[in-house]
Amino acid sequence: MALNLRQLRYFVATAELGQVSQSAVHLSISQSAITTAIKELEQTVGATLFDRTAHGMSLTDAGRQFLSHAYEILQKVEEATQLTSYTDALSGMLTVATSYTVIGYFLPLHIERLRRRFPGLDIKLFELNRESIEEGLLTNRYDIAVLLTSNILNTELTTEKLLSSERRLWVPARHPLLSAESVGLMETSEESYIMLTVDEASHSSLKYWSRTAFQPKITLRTSSIEAVRSLVANGQGVAILSDMVHRPWSLEGRRIETINLRDPIPSMDVGLAWRRNAEFTPAMAAFRSYFRQAFHIPN
Incomplete structure (x- = not known):
């Protein structure tokens, strides 16, 4: 039986969340679909990837090793399928404001991918509270922000939701x-x-x-x-x-x-924010384009 990307995505979600039920909610699919995919994956790799208990799913030693490979495969596929019109020649500095929760639980992976995709782009991160982020965007201290958009109140800012976390x-x-x-x-x-x-x-x-x-x-x-x-x-x-x-x-x-x-x-909404009517630099446009593609935001 051939390994496929669907199996990898279901496996990663279950490994991260620790429960088939939570993975099903996260992926908006049935629990049986995840259970079947994981069983097929274990048959393909010839190893038990999870210990099943009454309290959830925990990775075996083989599962932990396979998780590293799964992350790498999915990352390469994402990079290959999310090519943009921007090139590696993009250069300059981009100042990005972000909040505590976002920089701790959401942003690092995406910043790493952006820096690999645009090695000439110098991304400067600033962790701040919402009020400081709003003030900094309005005074052009920061180009763009990644934060909890559900908290934004200032009508002088434009927001774009990327995901909703229940x-x-x-x-x-x-x-x-x-x-x-x-x-x-x-x-x-x-x-x-x-x-x-x-x-x-x-x-x-x-x-x-x-x-x-x-x-x-x-x-x-x-x-x-x-x-x-x-x-x-x-x-x-x-x-x-x-x-x-x-x-x-x-x-x-x-x-x-x-x-x-x-x-x-x-839900807790995470997204981008920038000053209303701001003129986008190439760096800002590339940053926004990356996230729109990563989270399938229609143009």
């Missing part, structure tokens, strides 16, 4: 809510709540809580996503955060599960 309830393994038929903000309000504050997360959270008759029982506010991860995994509380920052394991190696909430929870 927010779900994080709970430790074997939490009673995992066996509940339905979970919403009412049930969540009865649990100790760990409130993330970085990148205006607490403000975004309270906006959707305020639409209900319930409030989170906040026991700790922290700017550290890793702190939230560890506290949830160790049974110290629950949190509602986006799939983009979710990892199935804490630093201590404890499991973090996610639950889809029945209440409408807005």
Whole structure:
């Protein structure tokens, strides 16, 4: 049986998310399609790639080795199929403002690809809060920004969404809510709540809580996503955060599960922003073109 790109993409998603169910949601396909693809892939490579447990999928030694090859193959295919009209001769400097969450969980891979595609382009990154990013774009201190566009309020800026990351309830393994038929903000309000504050997360959270008759029982506010991860995994509380920052394991190696909430929870949107009516330089145009192609944004 021949290896194909579909199998590789399903394998990578499952390896990163740790659950077939989460991979299916992320890829907008059925769980059975992922399960079948992984079984076919294991038959093709002649090795077991995952240990299947009641709590999810964990990579075997062979799986960890294969993941490295899968990343490399998919990267090469992406580069080959996303050629632009810009050439390696593109040069100059591009100043890019970005926020904490975006630079930590989204941007590094894309910056690495951009620097390989345009070796003559000097990309300068600046990590800032939203207010500083908005002010810097309006005063031409920065050419363009990659940030949480769902937080942008200034009408003098143009935004372009690249992806929407769903927010779900994080709970430790074997939490009673995992066996509940339905979970919403009412049930969540009865649990100790760990409130993330970085990148205006607490403000975004309270906006959707305020639409209900319930409030989170906040026991700790922290700017550290890793702190939230560890506290949830160790049974110290629950949190509602986006799939983009979710990892199935804490630093201590404890499991973090996610639950889809029945209440409408807005997604965390990531995208580009620039000053309205700004004249795009070749570097800005190449930067935007890369992301539009990477996330299949129609022209």
